[in-house]
Amino acid sequence: MNRRHLRWTVPAVTVFVASVVAIVLFTQVGGSAACAAGGSASYYSAGRNGMCNLGTPAEGLYAAVGRAEYAGGKACGTYLDVTGPNGTVRVQVVDLCPSCPAGKIDLGKGAFARIGALSAGIIPVTYGTTRDPQVGPLQVKLTGGTAYSALTAVLNNHGNPLSTVELQTPSGFAPMRQGEDNTWTAPSGAVTSPVTLRIADMYGHQATVAGLTLGPKDFQPTGTVLYGGPSPSPSDSPSPSTVESSAPSPAPVASAGPSSLPPAPKC
Structure with a gap:
């Protein structure tokens, strides 16, 4: 996959990392609230x-996160607020860092430069998952759906970890299965356009997206959002920016939603 292109060298990394104070900050991914060691960040290039x-x-x-936090793909599309020596930056989780232990993350070069010196190569950080980040309408990329290839979907702009994605069929909504590469696969069988998906996240937000077509290779924009009610973000959060391949940009934090939803973890 040629995912990692590190652009730094760090002398005596072992000594440096040993000096970093472990800060318990773990994120909520896949419906479980826990606290994990946060501690350091390096930078890399994720490729396309x-x-x-x-x-x-x-x-x-x-950002790329280690296997435990990646949780088999459940972290994909979520956002982290990462604080380093020079401030805080918001990043989207788009990648797996196979070699990262708990509390170690890899940042895109631009994100790293906002909170630390590139010359340092690795910096101490604290970070946590952002609940209900403000993002645009849902985006969906569909492939397959023929007699020879099951329908698969990749979703963007959902903000929180997704709990279920379902495909509407003549007999009702059928659950799709999420893979480690963040693709949701429907049961085998041909699918006809337009496609309708029902999407839910781990906090109980739910939306139905209709009118999706088979064939387009890129993300299809929709007018549907998974949740709403934005509130101001910290002043040091980055401003939204355009995204390659129609991926969402970092954005301010939104309100936690209905009071019936589970509270955010307190570590």
């Missing part, structure tokens, strides 16, 4: 897509 098949946000505002 990253493991999540979302493309890479402009200005390098993206």
Whole structure:
């Protein structure tokens, strides 16, 4: 996949990392609230897509996380607020970092430069998942759906970890299965346009997206959002930017939603 192109060298990395104070900050992914060691960040180039098949946000505002936090793809499309020596930046999770232990993340070069010196190569950070980040309408990329290839979907602009994606069929909504590469696969069988999907995240937000067509290779824009009610973000959050391959840009934090939803974890 040629995912990692590190552009730095760090002398005595072992000594440096040993000096970083572990800060418990873990994120909520896949419906479980836990606290994990946060501690350090390096920078790299994700290439065109990253493991999540979302493309890479402009200005390098993206991140790769270790296997535990990646959670088999459930972290894909979520956002992290990362604080380093020089401030805080918001990044989208678009990739897996196979070699990253708990608390170690890789940032796009642009994101790293906003919170630390590139010459440092690796910096101490704290970070956490952003609940209900303000993003645009949902985007969907469909492939397959023929007698020989099951329908697969990649979703963007959902903000929170997704819990279910379902395909509408003549007999009702059929669940799709998420893979590690962030593709949701429907049961075998041909699908006809227009396609309708029902989408839900781990906080109970739900939306139905209709009118999707088979054939387009890129993300299809929709007029449907998964949640709403934005509130101001911290002043040091980055401003929204355009995204390659129609991926969403970092944006301000939104309100937590209905009070019946589970509270955010307190670590």
